[in-house]
Amino acid sequence: MKKSTRHRFVKLAAFFLLFCSSSVLAQQTGDSLKILPADSVTAPRPDTTVRPRQVLIDTVRYRFIGDGNFTRGNVNRSLMVLRAELIFSGPLINIASNPRFTYGKQNGVLAERDSYVDVFVDVFKKSRTYAFGLGVLENSNLRRIVLRQMAGAGVGYRLLKTKTNDLSLTNAILYESTNFEEINTVTTIRNSFRVKGKHSLIQDKIRFNHITFIQPALNDISNLRWNTILSVELPLNKWVTLRTSFENSFESVVEATRKRNDSRITFGISVGNK
Numbered sequence: 001m002k003k004s005t006r007h008r009f010v011k012l013a014a015f016f017l018l019f020c021s022s023s024v025l026a027q028q029t030g031d032s033l034k035i036l037p038a039d040s041v042t043a044p045r046p047d048t049t050v051r052p053r054q055v056l057i058d059t060v061r062y063r064f065i066g067d068g069n070f071t072r073g074n075v076n077r078s079l080m081v082l083r084a085e086l087i088f089s090g091p092l093i094n095i096a097s098n099p100r101f102t103y104g105k106q107n108g109v110l111a112e113r114d115s116y117v118d119v120f121v122d123v124f125k126k127s128r129t130y131a132f133g134l135g136v137l138e139n140s141n142l143r144r145i146v147l148r149q150m151a152g153a154g155v156g157y158r159l160l161k162t163k164t165n166d167l168s169l170t171n172a173i174l175y176e177s178t179n180f181e182e183i184n185t186v187t188t189i190r191n192s193f194r195v196k197g198k199h200s201l202i203q204d205k206i207r208f209n210h211i212t213f214i215q216p217a218l219n220d221i222s223n224l225r226w227n228t229i230l231s232v233e234l235p236l237n238k239w240v241t242l243r244t245s246f247e248n249s250f251e252s253v254v255e256a257t258r259k260r261n262d263s264r265i266t267f268g269i270s271v272g273n274k
Contacts, residue, residue: 174191
């Protein structure tokens, strides 16, 4: 083949390739109704398709509560209780915490300066029966407790779940260590039985909440603790609620200068989306 002929052939081939590529591009960008050649459309590979992301937490609910009780006269008494209710929910787990701080004086003398922090981790909480683990840290000037630590696990059963009523029962085995100011540190294994309920009345104009713990020691039948909190709430709107609360607690193992039973009534307000 002559050099000039070969040169023409190369130019012709280059022009043909340019023409083909321009035709394919025009098909892709021009008429959207044309069916493109199969090799011009790249189908997504199975390993590159977008999969729904697994979400651990999808709902956050919270409420902040301030309660108090103040008297003046022959007995000057001031009591303030700050609480929070925090719930982080997901498809499989539910994390809840109910920290509180109590501060009170009587006739100018410090009575309460108590702190309490807990964490509950529930697995399959949306099921009727679920499992959970918990941890608690607590100190109390009222009962002269330097530090109390609790940790354990158990099962829960949702006895009732409707729009207006929520009632659950739980039972757990706990390890507890209590460091008092004077008496020796007490360690024990407890069974912790809890009843917790929330009830809405008169089209949610009144709410009644209650929670009760009964915690006998498994290695010492004389070592018993219980705690009950009852509250009545009057919602003002979606976010703000007026409330009154009654609390009673009992501990059989206390220091010599402390009584075993304590009760108090407080009035306050709560703010949150819970």
